[in-house]
Amino acid sequence: MKYRTVFDIIGPIMIGPSSSHTAGAARIGRAARALFGRKPKKVTITFYGSFAKTYRGHGTDVAVVGGVLDFDTFDRRIVDSLKIAREQGIEVIFRESEEVPDHPNTARILLEDEKGSTEVVGISIGGGKMEITELNGFSLNLSGNAPTLLILHRDRYGAIATVAGILARHQINIGYMQVSRKEKGSLALMTIETDQPVSEAVKAEIEAQEGITGVTVLS
């Protein structure tokens, strides 16, 4: 089921004018910020499809930047997000792509600072719902409906079992799990949606395991 709860339909409370182009876009921006884990110095936003065609009129640009500033869909500051970003010293670049995307409302967000960069691709599927489809070149399927663990690890036997074991010990149930890798034996990404929230302590325990190179918790 694409839509899990009644509040996906009656909701979100948001700033107009478009749930796909404004609220969904804000949520993609906010997820990108969470995945980057800190305030970026520079953000490059590429719009595809309908986003590329209509983002100015829909406020998609201010919405994505509002999300990157960690604003929720109903935060009135979204309207002034470009100005706020400038005041916070964040450089924002917009690009329009002619490429035909799989989904008509697609945005690619590259967040950077001196410590590193994260690139996220998100689609806005309607009614304010979004999915993250790509993270640093890995394809994935992330709804944002449940607490989600993203774990970068070396692709070798035992890595998945170790993580699953830690979650089981803390009585955290896995609702959905996906493993993506670019090629056998290289870096891989585990995406785990959980029924229970994942604490900082659990995150740290996973991070400490051999072969795990990065852990992000989205809730």
Add this chain to the structure above:
Amino acid sequence: MKFRTIAELVEIAESEQMPISEVMIRAEMEATGESRESIFRMMEQNLDVMEQAIHRGLTEDIRSHSGLTGGDAIKIQAYKNKVKLLLSGPTVLDAVSRATAVSEVNAAMGTIVATPTAGSCGILPGCVFTAANRLNSDRETMVRALFVGGAIGYIIANNACISGAAGGCQAEVGSATAMAAAAVVEMAGGTPSMSAQAVAIALKNMLGLVCDPVAGLVEAPCVKRNAMGAAIAMVAADMAMAGVESVIPPDEVVEAMYKIGRDMPVALKETALGGLAATPTGRALERRIFGGTPQ
């Protein structure tokens, strides 16, 4: 309490002898593990935001940034209060002006509740607040009406689509219209089956509706389609309450809507490449708003 189709929803409601709103509330409790109180409170918050948007749209001079929309909700209310012999009727015009109010607030980047989307956010509040006024409904009945609308939207979203980009305006304003029709039927004391018939009657009359926003903005024709969606929802609800039944069952109407949406050319799905957006005036407005850059 799990349902995937409108037929299943009605069957649960009838066999358990409960209204559609109650089936949705219990399904939500099962799906999320949240308490009844917290789910009810969240929905009440949505109702509050809807009420504020209606109030803003009917009292403030709302104008969108582009200047394409604003001010019509107040105009309709003034007309309704001034003219003795209305061509439609005060209840329909109330629903129409309230739906317009919310939709105008949306176009002006105001705060609204997406129901199911922002582009179609006027219809459910317009109908629920008008029905409540007419029927003297209490707050709980109104919140319950939102759960009814939610149940129908949930089914349409999971079996078909609710965005103009995916399925044309029939998916967006059409879904909202169907949701509102079912919601006000329950408010008026109709049966779950009558709500389902109201869905079918309302959605049928939205089939084929293209999404062709002028300059790509959620303004023209969106605001007026919200207005007319509210009118259709109120009349569809009355027809269902009168015992009128749809020849084609509700779930098949939803499926037909989905298939029409898939067959619809991309030019007519929110791309602003066809329909009203591509008229000489539509193109001229686009140039005026965005200058020389093509949208």
